[in-house]
Every structure is written in C-alpha cells, then in structure tokens.
Amino acid sequence: MTGGRKAAKGPVTYTRLRADLLGLGVQPGGVLMVHARLSAVGWVPGGADTVVHALLDVLGGDGTLLVLCGWEHQCYDLERWRAKRRAAYLAEPPGFDPLVSAADPEMGRLPERVRTWPGAHRSRHPLGSFAALGGRSRELLADQPWDGMYGPGSPLERLVEADRQVLMLGAPLETATLLHYCEATAIVPEPPSGPGKRRVTYRMPLRDTSALAGAHVNAVVWREFSDFETGSDEDSSAEVLPYGEVVGDDVDEFAVIMTDALAAGLGHSGTVGRATSHLLPARELSAFGRRWVESRFGGR
Numbered sequence: 001m002t003g004g005r006k007a008a009k010g011p012v013t014y015t016r017l018r019a020d021l022l023g024l025g026v027q028p029g030g031v032l033m034v035h036a037r038l039s040a041v042g043w044v045p046g047g048a049d050t051v052v053h054a055l056l057d058v059l060g061g062d063g064t065l066l067v068l069c070g071w072e073h074q075c076y077d078l079e080r081w082r083a084k085r086r087a088a089y090l091a092e093p094p095g096f097d098p099l100v101s102a103a104d105p106e107m108g109r110l111p112e113r114v115r116t117w118p119g120a121h122r123s124r125h126p127l128g129s130f131a132a133l134g135g136r137s138r139e140l141l142a143d144q145p146w147d148g149m150y151g152p153g154s155p156l157e158r159l160v161e162a163d164r165q166v167l168m169l170g171a172p173l174e175t176a177t178l179l180h181y182c183e184a185t186a187i188v189p190e191p192p193s194g195p196g197k198r199r200v201t202y203r204m205p206l207r208d209t210s211a212l213a214g215a216h217v218n219a220v221v222w223r224e225f226s227d228f229e230t231g232s233d234e235d236s237s238a239e240v241l242p243y244g245e246v247v248g249d250d251v252d253e254f255a256v257i258m259t260d261a262l263a264a265g266l267g268h269s270g271t272v273g274r275a276t277s278h279l280l281p282a283r284e285l286s287a288f289g290r291r292w293v294e295s296r297f298g299g300r
Contacts, residue, residue: 011042011045012041017041018057021054024167024268026059028063029059029060031164032066034065037169039170051169052133064140066131067114068107068129069103069111070106071102071104072102073096093220095220096129096204096206098123101126103129103131107175114133117133119133120137121137123155124143124144125144125145127204128150130144140159147226148228149227150177150228157181163283164282168277170272170276170277173259174252174254176258179257179285179289182286182292183293185290186290195297197240198228198241199227205221206220208220241293260288260292266284266285267285
C-alpha cells in the first residue's frame with residue numbers, strides 16, 4: 001500500500017514525526033527494526049535525539065527499538081588492507097567491547113544514538129552488532145551466534161519470530177539487513193546442482209574484560225569467525241551468491257529484492273518528515289526474500 005500524502009515543507013518537529021510514524025503504521029508495543037538516513041527526513045530540531053524520542057513514544061513502554069550498529073573499527077577486510085595500515089592495526093589492535101565500542105558511522109547517526117541511549121543493550125558480535133531499547137532488548141540480543149551472526153539464533157531471527165516490523169526511514173532499500181537472514185536460511189544446493197553459498201573465515205580482536213578487571217588497558221584476545229560472505233568494502237565481487245548473473249552487474253541485489261517485495265504489496269510506503277519511507281512486516285519480508293533467493297539459486 002502506498003500513502004498519498006505529500007511531504008510538507010519546513011522543520012520536522014517531534015509532533016510531526018510521531019504523527020507520520022503512526023500514519024505509516026508503526027505498531028505500538030511492537031518490535032521495530034529501523035534503518036535511517038536522517039538527512040532525508042529534513043531538519044529536525046534536536047536531530048537524532050528527537051527522532052529516537054519520537055520512535056520510542058510511538059512504540060510505547062512495551063515496544064522495542066532495534067538497530068544494526070556494527071563496529072567503527074572492525075577489521076573484516078584486514079588481509080586486503082595496505083601493508084602499513086594492517087601492520088599498525090595488528091601492533092596495537094583495538095578490542096571490541098559491546099559496552100563502549102562505537103557504532104560504524106557508515107550506518108548513519110541513528111545507530112550510535114541508540115547505542116548510547118540510557119538503558120540501551122547491545123549484542124556481542126563485533127561485526128554484526130545490534131543495539132536495542134525497550135522491553136524485549138535483552139531477549140532479542142542475548143547470545144547472538146559467534147558464527148552465523150545473521151542466521152538462526154540471531155536478533156534477526158527473533159525479529160521474524162516476533163512477527164514485527166522493519167522501517168526504512170529514508171534509507172536506501174539495499175540497507176535492509178533482514179535480507180541477510182534470508183540468505184542464511186535459504187536452501188541453495190552445492191555445485192553442480194546449484195552455486196552453493198560462499199563462506200569466509202576471519203578474525204576480530206575482542207577486549208579481554210575478564211583479565212582487565214576494569215583497568216583502562218586495551219588487552220585483547222583474537223577470535224576466529226566463520227560465516228557466509230556478507231560483502232566487502234575492499235572487494236566488490238565478494239558476495240554470498242552470484243547475484244550478478246540474475247540482476248546484472250552494478251545492480252544491488254537487496255535493492256532489487258526490496259523493490260520486488262514492495263511491488264508485491266508487502267507493507268506500506270509513505271513519508272516521514274520529508275523522507276520517502278517504507279514499513280514492512282518482518283515475517284512476510286523474510287519469507288519473500290527466502291523465496292526470491294531459492295527461486296533463482298535453488299537448483300539448476
């Protein structure tokens with residue numbers, strides 16, 4: 001369903017944000033995963049603070065706000081870095097600590113604001129780290145798998161099981177993280193029947209809080225992770241599946257899947273502030289995404 005109201009000009013106030021979110025269909029008392037490009041929303045007095053307040057107000061005391069925040073200093077592509085940069089990182093690696101480590105700024109301003117909000121919780125994985133506010137935060141984030149960060153047992157699966165919502169608040173469609181869960185759970189045969197899924201092994205430094213006992217020393221332990229490929233900042237060809245064969249080169253597969261899902265009638269589209277936004281049911285989007293992947297790679 002597509003909303004017909006045009007975005008009004010002028011400042012985007014808290015009252016307007018609240019009304020727009022409710023008008024789009026955000027469910028009070030639910031779990032809401034948000035991807036946001038706040039610059040698209042317009043000028044908001046109070047900025048990210050006001051946006052978080054509006055989201056929490058609409059969700060209410062029983063609701064939960066969920067964001068993907070990642071980690072600013074993750075080293076997923078370490079082996080592809082320039083030699084001097086890699087050597088400096090390895091000499092004194094920054095250890096990931098979910099209590100203090102900053103969110104990846106490439107994910108926008110909202111994740112870091114949620115992460116630092118009073119009462120926020122954060123999951124333990126350094127690369128696929130989530131933050132949440134609200135009544136179901138601990139439940140959603142507890143014991144995120146070290147291997148398979150977006151798959152079974154992850155916050156994404158718990159979002160789907162809760163049958164709640166995903167909000168693209170002015171954010172590009174290709175940023176819909178839930179589709180990584182579809183990739184992880186889709187059945188794709190190994191060659192020669194299908195392409196199989198590309199797996200990767202990588203290491204990340206974790207802050208050794210047990211040994212530090214509160215000391216402000218950056219002692220770290222390195223942990224090895226095994227997972228499906230989720231993309232590389234240094235290598236554009238790094239994908240879990242050969243999407244270029246079905247969507248073409250230089251086309252983002254997640255944008256295609258999301259466009260197809262919206263065209264099929266999933267969710268609602270409209271404006272929040274001045275941002276074109278989309279609200280989709282997590283369970284239906286998950287099922288759609290998994291079918292999309294399986295129909296193209298499930299057998300040849």
